[in-house]
Amino acid sequence: DQQVKQNSPSLSVQEGRISILNCDYTNSMFDYFLWYKKYPAEGPTFLISISSIKDKNEDGRFTVFLNKSAKHLSLHIVPSQPGDSAVYFCAASGGTYKYIFGTGTRLKVLA
Amino acid sequence: NAGVTQTPKFQVLKTGQSMTLQCAQDMNHEYMSWYRQDPGMGLRLIHYSVGAGITDQGEVPNGYNVSRSTTEDFPLRLLSAAPSQTSVYFCASRNPGQVRPYEQYFGPGTRLTVT
Numbered sequence: 001d002q003q004v005k006q007n008s009p010s011l012s013v014q015e016g017r018i019s020i021l022n023c024d025y026t027n028s029m030f031d032y033f034l035w036y037k038k039y040p041a042e043g044p045t046f047l048i049s050i051s052s053i054k055d056k057n058e059d060g061r062f063t064v065f066l067n068k069s070a071k072h073l074s075l076h077i078v079p080s081q082p083g084d085s086a087v088y089f090c091a092a093s094g095g096t097y098k099y100i101f102g103t104g105t106r107l108k109v110l111a
Numbered sequence: 112n113a114g115v116t117q118t119p120k121f122q123v124l125k126t127g128q129s130m131t132l133q134c135a136q137d138m139n140h141e142y143m144s145w146y147r148q149d150p151g152m153g154l155r156l157i158h159y160s161v162g163a164g165i166t167d168q169g170e171v172p173n174g175y176n177v178s179r180s181t182t183e184d185f186p187l188r189l190l191s192a193a194p195s196q197t198s199v200y201f202c203a204s205r206n207p208g209q210v211r212p213y214e215q216y217f218g219p220g221t222r223l224t225v226t
Contacts, residue, residue, distance in 0.1 A: 004153075032213050043115070043201050043217030044154070089153060093213060097142060097161060098169060101154040 003027045004092050006102035014110050019077040021105050023090035026071060030092040034099070035064060035075050038087045047088070048075070080109045113137050115218035117202050123224045124192040132187040132221050134202030140216070142205045143185040144169070145177065147198040148220075154201065160185055192225045199223070 005024045013019045023033075031052040036044035050057040050064045050073065057064050063076045077084055087106045091099045118133045136143065144159035146169075156169030160179040174196060176188040185204075189196060199222050203215040 006153075034213060036217075041219070043203075043219050045217070046211075046214045049211070049213055091154075097144075097159055097167075098156055099215070100170075101146075103151055103153040 002103075003030075004090060004100045004102040006088075006090060006105050008105050009103070010106040010108070012108045012110060013080045015082060016079045019075075019080045019084065019107055019109065021075040021077075021088050021090075021107065023073045023075075023102055024071060025073075025092050025100075027092070027094060027100075028071070029094040030100075032093045033064070033066060033073050034091045034093075035062075036089045036091065036101075037084075038089065038104070044089060077107075080107075082109050082111050085109045115202055115204055115216050117200075117218035117221050119221060120219070121222050123226065124189070125226055126192060126194060128192050130189050130192065132189075132200055132202075132223070134185045134187065134218060135183050136185075136202075136204040136216070137183065138204065138206065138216065139182060140204035140206040141182070142207060143179065144203050144215070145175070145185070145187045146201045146203065147171065148201060149198050157187065157200075189223075194225045197223060197225045 034049040035047040037047045038044040048062045066073045087104045089104045090102045115136045145157040146154040155171050158177040160166045199220050201220050202218040205215045
């Protein structure tokens with residue numbers, strides 16, 4: 001039973017447009033959510049996070065939205081750049097050390 | 112400051128062989144963990160440690176052992192390699208006392224193939 005789901009394996013977006021990556025979760029005990037970015041042959045790097053007491057967090061071109069009632073979060077990248085092409089993982093934590101990761105979405109930004 | 116380092120980068124094992132994947136961090140982080148990444152499966156937690164001498168199991172611990180004798184090192188041992196352990200392995204660390212306590216720092220990964 002996958003507790004964190006990223007239903008879109010891939011997404012293509014034109015440079016300069018908005019990229020929206022989605023993530024759904026099933027466990028209402030999750031209280032912290034993170035997005036990681038991964039380039040080929042490298043380890044994931046932290047991008048942005050949000051606590052369950054907030055519904056939005058912004059960091060430059062990246063914004064994460066949390067809809068607790070729908071158990072849904074999304075990552076918006078505006079404007080998208082070719083260097084944003086990578087695999088994006090969402091992850092959730094429920095007050096313990098353990099993080100549950102989604103399966104990832106491969107974003108391709110077309111120049 | 113090297114961050115999280117992993118060795119080797121690549122490894123090929125025969126079924127039944129044992130080996131140790133090395134992980135070290137120089138950030139004095141308390142928490143360290145091991146993940147495996149498989150196609151279509153995301154990152155799954157194998158084992159983790161919240162400090163020297165303290166380890167616990169994650170989602171997929173079978174076939175793996177860990178120990179944490181120092182803050183810096185967290186080796187992952189494969190006792191008897193099986194083809195199902197073919198994967199990319201990532202080590203990560205974080206410090207719950209840092210400004211962003213939930214942020215994990217990942218190593219570059221070890222690609223393991225078991226034939």
